[in-house]
Amino acid sequence: MKGYFQDINEWEHMLEENPTIYEVYAIEQEEKEGDLNFATTVIHPGKVGNEYFMTKGHYHSKSDRAELYLCLKGKGMLLSQDINGNASWVEMEPMRMVYVPPHHAHRTINTGDSPLIFLAIYPADAGHDYGSIAEKGFSKIVVEENGKTVVKDNPKWLS
Secondary structure, three states: OOOOOOOHHHHHHHHOOOOOOEEEEEEOOOOOOOOEEEEEEEEOOOEEOOEEOEOOOEEOOOOOOOEEEEEEEOOEEEEEEOOOOOEEEEEEOOOOEEEEOOOOEEEEEEOOOOOEEEEEEEEOOOOOEOHHHHHHOOOEEEEEEOOEEEEEEOOOOOO
């Protein structure tokens, strides 16, 4: 997760404790059209500075593939954006299903004080493109300000 959070100094300080930010438990099929993969993700509660713990986020290698998330426990947010950085976000809470449209990068963020756990269902041939996000990031970040969750412009966003 190096380079994903805004507060680099706080991140490097946290590395001394080696925190687990998130875990993914996947059941993956052969990468062929028509099959589905599914995974359960657990994002632990916490922040780096004022930025909530999150997943790295990714596009699908086959960008026309969609994905579904079913929130099982906790409180969080799904942040998505198109290739131009036009972002949208939706709250995640237990038993709420959220949709990741084709051609969108997506990242989940734990905005609560307990683990955020969700089930992801996606086409087996979708693939994962983490490199684009590692290079450019997301156009928005999710932080806590004055005790509230705020989505704001990412000052490091490169267009």
